[in-house]
Amino acid sequence: MSNPDELITIGTVNWHSFAYLEQLFKNLLDKAHRPDRLRFLIVDNTGGKDNNLQKLKNIFQNITIINNDPGSLKGSPAHAHGLNVVMKNIKTPFALILDPDVHIFKKDWDDFLTALINQNDIFAIGVSFPPWQLGMYHNFPNPVFCFFKTKQYLEFSPDWSAYDVNKLVLYWDFIRRNILRLGIFIGRKKIENSKPIRAIWTRFEKIIGLCSRDTGWRRAQKAKKARIKTIIFQPRIVSSNEFKPDDPYSMIAKYFELYCYQNELILTHKYSTNSLVFKTGKSDNQDLWKKCVEQIEKQL
Numbered sequence: 001m002s003n004p005d006e007l008i009t010i011g012t013v014n015w016h017s018f019a020y021l022e023q024l025f026k027n028l029l030d031k032a033h034r035p036d037r038l039r040f041l042i043v044d045n046t047g048g049k050d051n052n053l054q055k056l057k058n059i060f061q062n063i064t065i066i067n068n069d070p071g072s073l074k075g076s077p078a079h080a081h082g083l084n085v086v087m088k089n090i091k092t093p094f095a096l097i098l099d100p101d102v103h104i105f106k107k108d109w110d111d112f113l114t115a116l117i118n119q120n121d122i123f124a125i126g127v128s129f130p131p132w133q134l135g136m137y138h139n140f141p142n143p144v145f146c147f148f149k150t151k152q153y154l155e156f157s158p159d160w161s162a163y164d165v166n167k168l169v170l171y172w173d174f175i176r177r178n179i180l181r182l183g184i185f186i187g188r189k190k191i192e193n194s195k196p197i198r199a200i201w202t203r204f205e206k207i208i209g210l211c212s213r214d215t216g217w218r219r220a221q222k223a224k225k226a227r228i229k230t231i232i233f234q235p236r237i238v239s240s241n242e243f244k245p246d247d248p249y250s251m252i253a254k255y256f257e258l259y260c261y262q263n264e265l266i267l268t269h270k271y272s273t274n275s276l277v278f279k280t281g282k283s284d285n286q287d288l289w290k291k292c293v294e295q296i297e298k299q300l
Contacts, residue, residue, distance in 0.1 A: 004093075008038055009040075009092045009095040010028060010040045011043075011083070012024070012041075012086070012098055012099065013043050013045055013068075014053055015050075015079075016046060020100035021056060021100050023103070024098075024103070025056070028104060028109075031105075031107055033108035033110055037110060038062065039064070039092055041086055041090065042065045043082040043086050045068050045070055068082050079143065083097065084158070084160055084161075087154065090150050094114060094147070094148070095153070096145070097146040098144060098146070099144045099269065101269060101272070102267055103293050104267045105300060113125055113147045122230060123148065123228045123229055124231075125231045126144070127257075127259050128142050129214070131198060131202060132187065132191035132277075134180050134201060135176070135181070135205065135208070139223065140232075141216075143216060145233070156228075159219070160215050161218050162213065162214055164213070176208050177211040180204060180205060181277055184276045187278065188279075192254075193240050231261070233260060238253045238254045248292040249265075251288070251292050255280045255283065255285070256270050257269040257271050265296070268292075268293060270286065
């Protein structure tokens with residue numbers, strides 16, 4: 001039987017994501033050293049309209065599903081609304097917030113994360129917005145993957161708000177964001193393919209400041225001011241010259257997201273987007289992402 005002091009809540013928000021969630025939960029259980037310590041918490045932003053979601057209870061144990069109605073909210077604000085419901089319902093000492101379209105490569109990830117956060121006096125561990133997402137925060141884990149001790153995190157800042165400012169501020173952010181990105185000219189491809197552009201625009205971004213207040217931006221700002229210690233897994237950047245189409249590591253890093261810690265492979269995030277600034281030629285290719293994941297797993 002699991003020690004109550006070692007339990008981990010896996011918190012995520014559903015928006016017709018049954019297929020992703022089924023694979024994610026299987027992945028988390030298979031890779032965990034002690035899978036019995038995991039407790040799954042899903043906030044269903046369809047308000048119970050996703051009939052497939054209940055099937056998860058027939059496949060996995062220790063699952064709680066909470067129906068949520070985000071009202072007129074869409075996109076990141078709706079997702080943040082669901083995450084705030086997740087935060088109110090975490091009852092375990094540790095928690096991992098993550099997106100449904102994530103796959104963990106790290107074996108014994110549960111022991112790895114708890115040891116890392118305990119031994120290094122770290123507040124939170126995870127991934128932040130990659131460097132090509134100019135104008136976002138990069139200093140604090142975002143909802144793609146965020147591991148923390150529940151008590152101190154709730155005391156610090158449980159709110160995952162997104163774009164929750166007045167229209168004047170949003171308009172000013174829009175202007176600064178377009179200056180920073182030169183419209184849509186400085187996007188992912190430019191940042192990946194040119195080290196000088198990456199270096200120059202990283203400095204330019206610090207001058208412009210935060211101008212895209214995506215999910216969790218208030219926590220990131222507060223953490224920055226308080227000099228909170230975090231561990232951020234770094235994205236693997238592959239330029240067009242370095243790209244190897246027969247290498248699944250290169251493929252998944254180029255077209256999706258691949259994250260490492262001290263050069264060790266940790267996880268991948270599919271990340272579908274309609275943004276012309278961040279989108280790759282195969283961002284929406286779920287089959288390719290799964291194929292790359294399977295090929296990498298065979299090599300580990």
